[in-house]
Amino acid sequence: MHPLLDGTRLVAFDLDGTLVDSVPDLAAAVAPALDDLGLPPPGEVRVRDWVGNGSRVLMERALADALGGAPEPARLEAAHARFLVRYGEAPCARTRLYPGVSEALEPLARSGRRLVLVTNKPEAFIAPILRAVGIDHYFALCLGGDSLPRRKPDPLPLLHAAERFDVAPSRCLMVGDSRHDVAAGKAAGFRTLAVPYGYNHGEPVAASRPDAIVESLAELV
Numbered sequence: 001m002h003p004l005l006d007g008t009r010l011v012a013f014d015l016d017g018t019l020v021d022s023v024p025d026l027a028a029a030v031a032p033a034l035d036d037l038g039l040p041p042p043g044e045v046r047v048r049d050w051v052g053n054g055s056r057v058l059m060e061r062a063l064a065d066a067l068g069g070a071p072e073p074a075r076l077e078a079a080h081a082r083f084l085v086r087y088g089e090a091p092c093a094r095t096r097l098y099p100g101v102s103e104a105l106e107p108l109a110r111s112g113r114r115l116v117l118v119t120n121k122p123e124a125f126i127a128p129i130l131r132a133v134g135i136d137h138y139f140a141l142c143l144g145g146d147s148l149p150r151r152k153p154d155p156l157p158l159l160h161a162a163e164r165f166d167v168a169p170s171r172c173l174m175v176g177d178s179r180h181d182v183a184a185g186k187a188a189g190f191r192t193l194a195v196p197y198g199y200n201h202g203e204p205v206a207a208s209r210p211d212a213i214v215e216s217l218a219e220l221v
């Protein structure tokens, strides 16, 4: 096991960019929302840099990019609503697990550590995606960006999970791909581990100074 797992009783995983590459389906749902406004599809490469703060911020970034400035609130709400409908129709058509994820989750769960999922994605999409990629049974708790009053980088969802299972934050580990995961983990008093292959607004996640970085989650076990 990775040294950061020594004494760790609870491991919180981020979803997008950490466990699954979800950008193909996210980009496919952003495109029709922009098309309604006569705007061109941004493509997967751009969408990658906009994921990480939940779906409303994703659409806000997409509209700001296409319009060259902040969108009017009513426009944003309409585009976000359209995105939610389209994404809900096919949240896992092309979304795939990253290599090493199954290899890590199976022994980690067997080791008796509590596994939880903390994403900024709306909660409604979590279960369908986890089921589709076959990892839903590993998680004792799943929190989305709209499950609690505040989301990552706020520590609230991580502290909520630690408290729920009565584990001291110092015995918890946050695993994620972005600066929001590392910031939330540090603020909660968790250990932090990052993967470099996900979505971090085009910046190396090392800049957030996680306790460790692994190229693949398989290195955890």
Ligand SMILES: O=C(O)COP(=O)(O)O
Binding pocket: 014, 015, 016, 017, 051, 052, 053, 054, 055, 058, 118, 119, 120, 121, 122
């Ligand atoms: O929906 C998002 O913006 C990102 O979700 P994540 O927290 O799982 O990376």
Ligand SMILES: [Mg+2]
Binding pocket: 014, 015, 016, 017, 018, 052, 176, 177, 178, 198, 199
């Ligand atoms: Mg992420």
